[in-house]
Amino acid sequence: MRNQDPAQLIAGVRGGDRLRLAQAITWVENEHPRAVELLAALYPCGGGSHIIGVTGAPGSGKSTLVTALARAIRAAGQTVAIVAIDPTSPFTGGAILGDRVRMRALSGDPGVFIRSMATRGSLGGLSKTTGGVITVLDAAGFDRILVETVGVGQAEVEIASTAHTTVVVEAPGLGDEIQAIKAGILEIADLLVVNKADRPGADKTVQALAMMLELDGTHARPRRHHGRLVPDSQAATGTPAHAGQGESRDDARWRVEVLKTVASTEEGVETLRQRIEAHRDWLLETGEWTAREHLRAAHAVEALLRAELERRIRAQWAALDVRALVEAVAQRRQDPYHAAQRLLAGH
Numbered sequence: 001m002r003n004q005d006p007a008q009l010i011a012g013v014r015g016g017d018r019l020r021l022a023q024a025i026t027w028v029e030n031e032h033p034r035a036v037e038l039l040a041a042l043y044p045c046g047g048g049s050h051i052i053g054v055t056g057a058p059g060s061g062k063s064t065l066v067t068a069l070a071r072a073i074r075a076a077g078q079t080v081a082i083v084a085i086d087p088t089s090p091f092t093g094g095a096i097l098g099d100r101v102r103m104r105a106l107s108g109d110p111g112v113f114i115r116s117m118a119t120r121g122s123l124g125g126l127s128k129t130t131g132g133v134i135t136v137l138d139a140a141g142f143d144r145i146l147v148e149t150v151g152v153g154q155a156e157v158e159i160a161s162t163a164h165t166t167v168v169v170e171a172p173g174l175g176d177e178i179q180a181i182k183a184g185i186l187e188i189a190d191l192l193v194v195n196k197a198d199r200p201g202a203d204k205t206v207q208a209l210a211m212m213l214e215l216d217g218t219h220a221r222p223r224r225h226h227g228r229l230v231p232d233s234q235a236a237t238g239t240p241a242h243a244g245q246g247e248s249r250d251d252a253r254w255r256v257e258v259l260k261t262v263a264s265t266e267e268g269v270e271t272l273r274q275r276i277e278a279h280r281d282w283l284l285e286t287g288e289w290t291a292r293e294h295l296r297a298a299h300a301v302e303a304l305l306r307a308e309l310e311r312r313i314r315a316q317w318a319a320l321d322v323r324a325l326v327e328a329v330a331q332r333r334q335d336p337y338h339a340a341q342r343l344l345a346g347h
């Protein structure tokens with residue numbers, strides 16, 4: 001297994017060999033020396049999967065919902081992969097509990113593939129290898145890829161730049177309705193779900209969200225790339241078909257909806273699946289799919305660029321006496337501006 005050839009893994013991934021698929025993902029996660037070679041060969045084979053991000057507060061029921069959604073997708077005759085990026089949640093024990101539930105509900109189905117990933121420190125954020133794992137699953141030909149992330153900090157922006165469709169999960173009783181809905185969540189949501197609709201206060205949460213959508217109006221805005229290093233290619237080469245054309249093209253806009261689910265009984269989950277499909281249809285019909293592919297590409301290139309720059313800077317730091325430099329800045333013998341320049345220049 002250690003001496004596995006990339007060519008064998010590539011053939012395995014493409015040919016539906018689950019063992020090789022799992023090995024390929026492990027290579028990506030562990031940043032195997034030949035992982036880049038593997039990913040570069042698999043990348044051109046992708047583009048067929050609909051990538052669906054599911055994010056929301058800890059304990060809102062994301063894992064349960066993703067499991068139920070996977071069952072609905074299977075019932076509709078499609079294959080599905082689940083990627084759970086789980087920082088162990090103080091609420092439920094994160095990955096372990098979520099996985100146990102999933103294993104039971106989906107075990108033995110060859111049309112389902114499940115992979116949990118640790119965030120390794122970046123709480124709630126996508127792991128730095130998530131993009132690569134999605135590339136492998138896309139090349140493996142899964143019709144749908146569900147990506148579960150806890151909505152903390154940067155995670156929302158990251159998932160929205162990674163997925164074609166972003167589902168934001170809320171639950172009643174997680175605190176004051178308005179407070180619980182963090183800034184930025186409306187901007188990234190293509191669909192809002194109030195899960196645990198069997199709990200008291202669900203309708204109040206639905207109403208609060210619907211009102212915020214109306215007041216906010218962000219749901220009518222086209223998606224933007226949030227990074228800075230790589231320019232948003234859409235902004236440079238033209239806008240999506242529906243954007244910036246005033247009220248006359250209002251019909252072409254996607255209206256964010258608020259849906260209710262009880263993930264634990266699968267109530268409302270088939271409707272959610274259908275609305276996700278409707279969003280996919282809308283993306284394809286309006287040209288927004290292509291626009292999002294550009295955003296995803298920009299995000300991917302930028303993420304790799306940042307990682308490489310960081311790696312280089314760290315390598316330089318290791319070779320320099322950073323502590324002495326920081327000490328000099330603290331004592332005001334050196335200013336931080338020139339200190340940063342010195343580190344960058346490597347002397």
Ligand SMILES: Nc1nc2c(ncn2[C@@H]2O[C@H](COP(=O)(O)OP(=O)(O)OP(=O)(O)O)[C@@H](O)[C@H]2O)c(=O)[nH]1
Pocket residue numbers: 057058059060061062063064065086089090091092093094095097098150195196197198199261262263264265
């Ligand atoms: N009453 C009720 N409980 C639910 C529902 N959906 C999930 N739960 C329960 O809520 C708890 C948390 O569910 P998870 O699916 O693990 O939630 P999560 O958002 O993935 O949690 P983290 O990954 O830890 O952030 C579990 O005990 C579930 O059984 C629901 O619709 N109604």
Ligand SMILES: [Mg+2]
Pocket residue numbers: 062063064086094095098148
């Ligand atoms: Mg979970």
